[in-house]
Amino acid sequence: MLMLGPFAVDDGGRISPRAGMAPPAMRFAWRGRACEARLEDGRLWLSALAGRIPSTAEPGADRGWTVRELEGIPREELALRVLPDHRLQLEREAPPGATAAAMIAEMVRFAMALDPYLERLESAGAGSAKTCPG
Numbered sequence: 001m002l003m004l005g006p007f008a009v010d011d012g013g014r015i016s017p018r019a020g021m022a023p024p025a026m027r028f029a030w031r032g033r034a035c036e037a038r039l040e041d042g043r044l045w046l047s048a049l050a051g052r053i054p055s056t057a058e059p060g061a062d063r064g065w066t067v068r069e070l071e072g073i074p075r076e077e078l079a080l081r082v083l084p085d086h087r088l089q090l091e092r093e094a095p096p097g098a099t100a101a102a103m104i105a106e107m108v109r110f111a112m113a114l115d116p117y118l119e120r121l122e123s124a125g126a127g128s129a130k131t132c133p134g
Contacts, residue, residue: 025038
């Protein structure tokens with residue numbers, strides 16, 4: 001068994017949380033967005049802070065356009081959460097296969113799946129990486 005940060009890696013390359021530790025996560029950035037791959041209860045969860053719904057106090061903000069763009073995100077591909085501070089989090093559960101290589105592959109697939117939605121959210125005024133601290 002190899003210990004790699006918060007992960008334990010067995011001889012077959014399968015990863016699991018190290019005993020006695022919080023659910024392990026690998027944080028990364030995609031197009032300036034804070035992303036995370038988290039192993040919890042034997043499942044791999046992927047999430048990204050995608051932007052922020054503009055405040056009505058911001059001059060020229062068009063929340064309606066942003067909300068309409070959000071409706072175009074297919075929920076079967078990515079789940080959308082609006083956090084209390086109006087940041088937008090896109091997330092999904094990855095299929096099983098918790099090897100270190102499979103986790104990296106899922107992180108790449110997730111980042112590629114985010115791209116068209118990040119473009120749409122930026123064009124709708126939902127912020128860019130500069131307005132989405134992670």
